[in-house]
Amino acid sequence: MTMGEILVEIMAAERGQSFRKPGLLVGPFPSGAPAIFIDQVARLGHDAAIIGCVGDDDFGWLNIERLRRDGVDTSAIAVLEAAVTGSAFVTYDKTGERHFIFNITNSASARLSPEYVGTPLLEDCTHFHVMGSSLFSPGLREAMARAIQIVKGQGGRVSFDPNIRRELLGIPEMREALTSILKQTDVFLPSGDELTLLVEARTEGEAVEELLGLGIREIVIKQGSRGCAYYDARRRLSVPALTVAEVDPTGAGDCFAATYVTCRHRGMAVEPSLRYACASGARAVMSTGPMEGTAGLADLDALLARGEPTTEAGHD
Amino acid sequence: MTMGEILVEIMAAERGQSFRKPGLLVGPFPSGAPAIFIDQVARLGHDAAIIGCVGDDDFGWLNIERLRRDGVDTSAIAVLEAAVTGSAFVTYDKTGERHFIFNITNSASARLSPEYVGTPLLEDCTHFHVMGSSLFSPGLREAMARAIQIVKGQGGRVSFDPNIRRELLGIPEMREALTSILKQTDVFLPSGDELTLLVEARTEGEAVEELLGLGIREIVIKQGSRGCAYYDARRRLSVPALTVAEVDPTGAGDCFAATYVTCRHRGMAVEPSLRYACASGARAVMSTGPMEGTAGLADLDALLARGEPTTEAGHD
Numbered sequence: 001m002t003m004g005e006i007l008v009e010i011m012a013a014e015r016g017q018s019f020r021k022p023g024l025l026v027g028p029f030p031s032g033a034p035a036i037f038i039d040q041v042a043r044l045g046h047d048a049a050i051i052g053c054v055g056d057d058d059f060g061w062l063n064i065e066r067l068r069r070d071g072v073d074t075s076a077i078a079v080l081e082a083a084v085t086g087s088a089f090v091t092y093d094k095t096g097e098r099h100f101i102f103n104i105t106n107s108a109s110a111r112l113s114p115e116y117v118g119t120p121l122l123e124d125c126t127h128f129h130v131m132g133s134s135l136f137s138p139g140l141r142e143a144m145a146r147a148i149q150i151v152k153g154q155g156g157r158v159s160f161d162p163n164i165r166r167e168l169l170g171i172p173e174m175r176e177a178l179t180s181i182l183k184q185t186d187v188f189l190p191s192g193d194e195l196t197l198l199v200e201a202r203t204e205g206e207a208v209e210e211l212l213g214l215g216i217r218e219i220v221i222k223q224g225s226r227g228c229a230y231y232d233a234r235r236r237l238s239v240p241a242l243t244v245a246e247v248d249p250t251g252a253g254d255c256f257a258a259t260y261v262t263c264r265h266r267g268m269a270v271e272p273s274l275r276y277a278c279a280s281g282a283r284a285v286m287s288t289g290p291m292e293g294t295a296g297l298a299d300l301d302a303l304l305a306r307g308e309p310t311t312e313a314g315h316d
Numbered sequence: 317m318t319m320g321e322i323l324v325e326i327m328a329a330e331r332g333q334s335f336r337k338p339g340l341l342v343g344p345f346p347s348g349a350p351a352i353f354i355d356q357v358a359r360l361g362h363d364a365a366i367i368g369c370v371g372d373d374d375f376g377w378l379n380i381e382r383l384r385r386d387g388v389d390t391s392a393i394a395v396l397e398a399a400v401t402g403s404a405f406v407t408y409d410k411t412g413e414r415h416f417i418f419n420i421t422n423s424a425s426a427r428l429s430p431e432y433v434g435t436p437l438l439e440d441c442t443h444f445h446v447m448g449s450s451l452f453s454p455g456l457r458e459a460m461a462r463a464i465q466i467v468k469g470q471g472g473r474v475s476f477d478p479n480i481r482r483e484l485l486g487i488p489e490m491r492e493a494l495t496s497i498l499k500q501t502d503v504f505l506p507s508g509d510e511l512t513l514l515v516e517a518r519t520e521g522e523a524v525e526e527l528l529g530l531g532i533r534e535i536v537i538k539q540g541s542r543g544c545a546y547y548d549a550r551r552r553l554s555v556p557a558l559t560v561a562e563v564d565p566t567g568a569g570d571c572f573a574a575t576y577v578t579c580r581h582r583g584m585a586v587e588p589s590l591r592y593a594c595a596s597g598a599r600a601v602m603s604t605g606p607m608e609g610t611a612g613l614a615d616l617d618a619l620l621a622r623g624e625p626t627t628e629a630g631h632d
Contacts (some may be wrong), residue, residue, distance in 0.1 A: 019374035025341040057417050084419040100374050103400040106422045216467035
């Protein structure tokens, strides 16, 4: 299970397109980091559910219909009459950098509060995933703390993807919430320099040591087109990314995390889980739209069997 | 001057396109009924200003830049950091009916409150236009009442376009606000059946009598592709619409009202003012995008001189 923002994304059709003048757009696409994550879990055939809020509008129903179609239990998504489903407009500049206009903090997603954590679904939850991007309001932070408490209390595990813009760390409550979640995390999945975001250490080695010292069992550093690095108390692995034509990177990290967590939860060993995660990230960047690149195991197997450079995972 | 919502509009590219699945869209276009109105006033070369709120985002700046370019004084538009510029997604069904998804009541536009009426611009205002669509919150209704009081207090005139969805009249405060504005209105510009929306009377003749009895001096009924009807205490006129290829009707009523009010404010007689208003409405429907069809006097003269059917205004 996961909890958080459920959005639509509208994309500029051209690179370098400005939102200060009319142009061609594509959308609405179902989106929101936790929604993408949970859709990918369901696509792997695993039980999956999300707690979240949408407005009673086409954008909300677009998400519910997509998630439901892909096998997600949507019974804990509240459809709010007096709120509008959140949205993100994204345009890519010439260098491939993304530029967003968000309507999230005043959207239905921001209405999420501890009362929504009362869902009976959580009582059966054995794994809960936290997206740092979802912690943008006091109500959400409190709801997340409650959900983690419930799942940990019944012996479940927690994975955590900081997935956060650095400027948000300036908010003291935000850093506090993230640090508190980190201490209850079993599987930590930072992207690149997020590894050192919440620790004292400044080098990769020291950060890993500090994080493992907190009780984290597995650290998977998502490195985009460079693949990923893995650490636990005993070893380090690195797995290269698959070489694919990148169309749209949005959602790749969420798919990567979902596939890694799902494979591990099913008892798969670390190394094949990392390979599937890389394949899932690769599959995601091949499609336009944040949730359009979620994929089933057969798709990922096909991608992995495609005759990719058969570099062995590096052990050091 | 006017006051109210400043939005962007995003349009579905195809007729019958659903917002429940991804598709091609066009936008963002500057929009919001009061914003379209005031842009058209400025396009006619007249002094114009709007009181409103936008977010500090591309959608807000898109509007400010467009309004400024067209000659609107934008100094009373507040750019709010903690809010998002309002938006409207619109799709046309096969019959040409419009279907909207609005994010207005939780947008920057909803933050408008009496404090924003303190602008010194209002002290010089000789004509104030009210859009009924702007009265969606208590703060806005109070702000509007204050602005009207100021302008009327210094001898200015008020025009009023109900421009409201019928279901909103169910809110008692809304009907009360509209009725109160009606009593202070000099020029009333309802669309079609809005004529009887706020009066006891059910027929056109009786409604006109009731409205003139309230102190309204000029009633202009916008009839879309059928043109318009005009009433004052002495006479009735009707002016046919210009025959043009309709591309997008959004904004036509706002342009019509702006041009009528501006022409009259400059001392033009009623009948030519109605003709210019019809031309302005016709010009508006010829362009995709709600504010893309605003036009200068030369454009309207060209359209009127195009060899249209030279039907005389009907007097009866």
